[in-house]
Amino acid sequence: MKLLLGIETSCDDTAAAVLTGEGAVLSSATSSQNEVHAPYGGVVPELASRQHLRDLPRVVTRALDLAQVNVRDLTAVAVTAGPGLLGSLLVGLSYSKALAWGLGIPVVGVNHVEAHIHSPWIEQPSLPYPALALVVSGGHSHLFLCESPTRALLVCATRDDAAGEALDKLGKRLNLPYPGGPVMDRLALKGDAKAVPFSLPKMAKGSLDFSFSGIKTAALHHLKQNDLTPPANPDIEALPQWEYDLIASYQKRVVDHLIQRLKKAALLFRPASLTLAGGVACNGLLRSRFAHLSNELGLAAGIPSPRLCTDNAVMVAFYALSTGRDFDGDGYTLDAFPTARWERAPVPA
Ligand code: KG4
Ligand code: ZN
Secondary structure, three states: OOEEEEEEOOOOEEEEEEEEOOOOEEEEEEEEOHHHHHHHOOOOHHHHHHHHHHHHHHHHHHHHHHHOOOHHHOOEEEEEEEOOOHHHHHHHHHHHHHHHHHHOOOEEEEEHHHHHHHOHHHHOOOOOOOEEEEEEOOOOEEEEEEEEOOEEEEEEEEOOOOHHHHHHHHHHHOOOOOOHHHHHHHHHHHOOOOOOOOOOOOOOOOOOOEOOHHHHHHHHHHHHHOOOOOOOOOOOOOOOHHHHHHHHHHHHHHHHHHHHHHHHHHHHHOOOEEEEEOHHHHOHHHHHHHHHHHHHHOOEEEOOOHHHHOOOOHHHHHHHHHHOOOOOOOOOOOOOOOOOOOOEOOOOO
């Protein structure tokens, strides 16, 4: 029986998972570094790699224990090789190569963004291709045309900040707990999303690209113009009402922009399904608007469970299986890559 170990250390989550060759998930273990980075309001690369070094062995042990699998029964290791923070990637890669070499089994390098793109198929294996895949996280805001498990073409990307980064930056300005995205998702429910009228970015005609820097500037301007000072150590359940209103309006504007672009691209590329992935895909408003749009366009909707949206190792192992590369591997000279480029999807005439 094939038993694959997945390892993910590209940013600030240390994760391991065990999957069978048929794609059944036997275990998934994750250790978050939120507490390490919270005092800085963002990921500190040096601290992230050192924390992976400390956490990875016990996260792998936990994944093996949960799966009730002996390490000697593993048949391959799949590990994120990029894109991501170089130091963090090197910890996962070095560990994986040493483990695979010691066991005499293949090691497969996986592209983190492609693992996110294919995460909806873990729970919905019959989602039809081609899929228009929206990947939104702290580091990425991309739209791909996904023709098969091995072929994803880039439709558009953000010109500046990622969607999660835009949420996290306002959270930081408001002194909310880190990261801001999940906290704002909850607090937005207490606010009036129409209270602050943020306009959508004006892009060149025909452009599908995302842009989030304008809304960030508009929010800072709103605070200054109205002489609003966020509390320094806020009780997030008892914020001034203007803060809940700002959060709700800001979140709605981020989601409006994503959905507007997605709809435009769907009408142009005519996919068979729409899929959602990445940490921001946990967002309640985005999930419901995404489902609504898929329904309106009569397309299948691939929306993974939140635990498969944020960084995890299940998607890493699953992607290696989907491409069939767990059989041969990449050899023990496999290297890390901090950035990635994709072939562009040709725009339909
Ligand atoms: O995919 P991920 O775990 O790591 C990266 O590859 O970046 O995504 C983390 C991002 C953060 O920006 C975080 O604020 C955002 O996902 N996020 C959310 C929610 N949960 C996580 N954003 C909005 N609503 C959420 N519920
Ligand atoms: Zn990610």
